[in-house]
Amino acid sequence: MSNPDELLRIEGIGKTFPGVVALDGVDFDLRRGEVHVLLGENGAGKSTLIKMLSGAYRPDSGRIFAGGQAVRIHGAQDAERLGIATIYQEFNLVPDLTVAENIFLGRQPRRFGLIDRKRMEADAARLLDRVGIRVSPRARVRELGIARLQMVEIAKALNLEARVLIMDEPTAVLTSEEVEKLFQIVRRLREEGVGIIFITHHLEEIAALGDRVTVLRDGRSVGQVPASTPQNELVRLMVGRSIEQQYPRESAGPGAPLLSVSGLTRDGVFHNVGFEVRAGEVVGIAGLVGAGRTEVARAIFGADPYDAGTVEVAGRRLPRHDVNAATAAGIGLVPEDRKGQGLVLDASVQENLGLVTLRAASRVGWVDRRAQRTAAARIAGQLGVRMAGLGQHVRTLSGGNQQKVVIGKWLLADTKVLILDEPTRGIDVAAKVEIYQLINELTAAGQAVLMISSDLPEVLGMSDRVLVMNQGRIAGELPAHEATQDTVMALAVTATPMKEEVEAGRDD
Ligand SMILES: Nc1ncnc2c1ncn2[C@@H]1O[C@H](COP(=O)(O)OP(=O)(O)OP(=O)(O)O)[C@@H](O)[C@H]1O
Numbered sequence: 001m002s003n004p005d006e007l008l009r010i011e012g013i014g015k016t017f018p019g020v021v022a023l024d025g026v027d028f029d030l031r032r033g034e035v036h037v038l039l040g041e042n043g044a045g046k047s048t049l050i051k052m053l054s055g056a057y058r059p060d061s062g063r064i065f066a067g068g069q070a071v072r073i074h075g076a077q078d079a080e081r082l083g084i085a086t087i088y089q090e091f092n093l094v095p096d097l098t099v100a101e102n103i104f105l106g107r108q109p110r111r112f113g114l115i116d117r118k119r120m121e122a123d124a125a126r127l128l129d130r131v132g133i134r135v136s137p138r139a140r141v142r143e144l145g146i147a148r149l150q151m152v153e154i155a156k157a158l159n160l161e162a163r164v165l166i167m168d169e170p171t172a173v174l175t176s177e178e179v180e181k182l183f184q185i186v187r188r189l190r191e192e193g194v195g196i197i198f199i200t201h202h203l204e205e206i207a208a209l210g211d212r213v214t215v216l217r218d219g220r221s222v223g224q225v226p227a228s229t230p231q232n233e234l235v236r237l238m239v240g241r242s243i244e245q246q247y248p249r250e251s252a253g254p255g256a257p258l259l260s261v262s263g264l265t266r267d268g269v270f271h272n273v274g275f276e277v278r279a280g281e282v283v284g285i286a287g288l289v290g291a292g293r294t295e296v297a298r299a300i301f302g303a304d305p306y307d308a309g310t311v312e313v314a315g316r317r318l319p320r321h322d323v324n325a326a327t328a329a330g331i332g333l334v335p336e337d338r339k340g341q342g343l344v345l346d347a348s349v350q351e352n353l354g355l356v357t358l359r360a361a362s363r364v365g366w367v368d369r370r371a372q373r374t375a376a377a378r379i380a381g382q383l384g385v386r387m388a389g390l391g392q393h394v395r396t397l398s399g400g401n402q403q404k405v406v407i408g409k410w411l412l413a414d415t416k417v418l419i420l421d422e423p424t425r426g427i428d429v430a431a432k433v434e435i436y437q438l439i440n441e442l443t444a445a446g447q448a449v450l451m452i453s454s455d456l457p458e459v460l461g462m463s464d465r466v467l468v469m470n471q472g473r474i475a476g477e478l479p480a481h482e483a484t485q486d487t488v489m490a491l492a493v494t495a496t497p498m499k500e501e502v503e504a505g506r507d508d
């Protein structure tokens, strides 16, 4: 009766948090040599399910079998003993340790009672080679980009000789090139017989990588289908209806310039960046990770200094490196790093949604708490924030719902210019459409939106104009109707003659 290829089986797992039934009798199984995709809306219970397998949470009910035997997974050690390795939505590396130290954390090879550094570094080098990245075992994790961090996480999992590898939204932070590399590794592990549980909100990845898909909705399994299932069918299973239009952009005829950036330069980071965003416009910024887009956004918002150039809002020049002045002038920034910069994790949903408006209101010396609660409830409802109530702490929201709160906070803030940096990272397909509709509302009301995104279909689908950044400068501008993935990528990857610039000297 028991299948020899079966690595894991879950029967009727349930988990309740205060006010929320996160999982309600879910069945799931994983076989040797397969990629089993877990699909579902933000808050459907995906991360909670895999935390039962990694030992982070204990189920309230139901049973887990490994290799046909009933098991209890009551902590990380239990999971490790069963050969289950997990790469979480949030990374688990120690920034100040080296790559090798992270890979061997808690299990360093010892010689005469001392840590055998040489062996550790040699072993680490071999594992890194196996995942195919060139990074020194002695590099500090702090210095690595996010893609390489991910690879280090995988190397760490390989070191545990995992038979089950769980990956919670590994591609959310990667560029398409890096995704391809990750897929190669995952395919190789699959061939070696590893079973992989893969969570993603990028539907196109499912057919490309997956074998089977289990769809969760509101903590229940609503179906198990082959990965070749058409995307619209997957969406229907996931959200209970089909989505007609993924990018519902309604252009509002552009008005007067609201944001004018000119000659903006930060030595060695971005150079001579200039553009305008008009009232009612959505201007997209495409480019590879590392092209300088986030850095430009932060400089405009006053979060970082710059060396030359000007930023004007509605014709008034802003002082450099002054977030308060920028906010007072009506600039908002939804940052890329939501955990680090966008949220107060131990405050409630309502408090987080009110952060910007509260600050503005208390300057006037008067806060209408009731109006604020109403506004918070409205935006949370519109974005479909899945929560026990407005009083729930943001820390206990699912990843995508945290992101909705960051965005909601700024949507409520009544800005003139809203800068969105990777706004829909980690957001499910249905909630994305809601965010796009809110962007339409903002521009219809005369606000200007600057949207940085690595999701090319999103940039093309929601922008009126597209700027392409390449190595710290604007490589070109395309009207939305002329921009295609190919024209944008051509501008994004063409080598720019940085040398000439240096020789010609700074032009400002
Ligand atoms: N520690 C906790 N305390 C209270 N509620 C929690 C806790 N952890 C998760 N939840 C709730 O359980 C539900 C499922 O969350 P989970 O993180 O599993 O969603 P998810 O499917 O991974 O979503 P996402 O796509 O946004 O990552 C959510 O309503 C969430 O708020």
Ligand SMILES: [Mg+2]
Pocket (backbone or CB within 6 Å): 046, 047, 048, 089, 168, 398, 399, 400
């Ligand atoms: Mg999750």
